[in-house]
């Protein structure tokens with residue numbers, strides 16, 4: 001299968017798209033056409049394990065090039081590291097109204113980024129082989145908290161790769177910072193960047209685009225690639241869980257093949273929800289994709305008005321992984337909704353860069369309305385939704401999922417006005433373990449404030465009787481290894497990457513006990 005750039009000009013294979021990350025003209029790679037999965041194929045997934053399902057869906061895009069057996073082996077290894085029997089359980093929260101939660105957070109870093117970033121190293125390795133690349137691949141990532149840790153963990157000590165992660169100094173939760181700054185591995189570096197996530201992401205994009213910097217890396221036998229969801233290799237494994245959730249509903253006889261379902265997705269960079277839209281293009285019976293934003297509601301406004309406008313204040317919220325104004329992956333949807341007009345897409349992206357806004361036509365907006373409903377949640381809406389679901393059903397969720405639940409309630413209200421008897425199952429995607437944001441979750445569920453994250457975990461455990469995950473508990477006594485802080489300019493960020501390219505290993509500090 002071939003991949004083309006949303007801004008035109010380039011056509012590459014899947015392996016090339018994965019190795020390169022971004023098209024040369026700054027566009028994103030999209031499949032030349034959408035492969036389909038038939039109803040018979042969906043039914044056949046009933047008897048498959050999750051890794052088998054994931055490999056099957058991935059195979060539709062990458063099977064020919066990377067090999068079906070290789071994909072299966074990769075998915076099996078990747079998801080073997082997840083806690084629990086089922087790596088992606090679908091939890092029935094309220095059978096009466098048809099509310100389900102798809103838990104995507106059982107991976108090694110307790111957030112949904114693990115769904116793709118545990119698989120990506122395998123995809124990248126094979127893609128390098130197939131394309132004959134001998135250079136070391138340096139994964140460069142800007143993170144709003146969860147991608148960074150998942151990339152570090154996924155690529156740690158993987159031969160032929162290095163990982164440099166930049167996070168906004170004041171934009172990540174305590175636990176996320178601790179996870180990243182205590183990372184082990186000889187091929188990693190982590191730095192915080194002054195400013196918010198958008199500053200951080202812009203800095204990283206500038207590094208990708210800087211020819212002199214890339215040439216210098218090339219001399220050292222190093223080439224850059226991306227683990228952000230702009231990389232198709234990151235997007236592809238996310239498509240699978242939409243199918244898997246649907247198949248689980250069939251297996252448990254909640255629906256019959258062909259029945260439509262809704263998905264509610266807490267959104268930042270538009271990567272997770274775009275994968276759902278891809279699943280729909282491939283033939284999954286999806287009625288609506290509900291796009292849930294926090295106070296940084298650029299996307300909610302975009303779906304409402306047809307204008308993408310980033311000229312607004314940036315808010316720090318208790319769902320930091322969604323504190324984003326420029327949603328990179330929306331470009332892929334824009335490209336599709338414009339009728340795959342690359343010239344127009346490029347023009348809009350330029351407008352965004354220069355004037356900080358662009359708009360789509362009424363016709364395009366009408367097309368989006370068919371597939372999407374969008375809403376946003378203020379902080380107190382989120383807290384209320386988390387409390388209500390816990391109070392009524394005993395289900396505890398993290399703050400990002402709380403945003404989704406708050407918007408789910410808006411969607412339910414809308415549905416009720418249209419048809420009081422609507423019983424279409426609604427699946428909310430849960431993107432992080434509640435213990436990853438213990439203080440905010442504790443506050444939402446009980447009104448209690450605690451100063452210390454680990455005290456928060458303890459209290460939360462008493463309240464919910466849920467077992468805290470190992471990967472967070474073991475952080476308790478760890479001394480941070482990375483204390484690098486830079487400005488978001490090219491020079492300072494490039495220096496950090498160069499240290500890693502030169503093979504410098506930041507020493508592990510002495511631990512307290």
Ligand SMILES: *Cc1c(COP(=O)(O)O)cnc(C)c1O
Pocket residue numbers: 111112113146147229266267268269270271272273321322400401431432
């Ligand atoms: C990354 C992330 C999101 C947003 O996902 P996108 O792909 O950026 O839309 C939501 N919740 C959590 C916990 C995340 O880590």
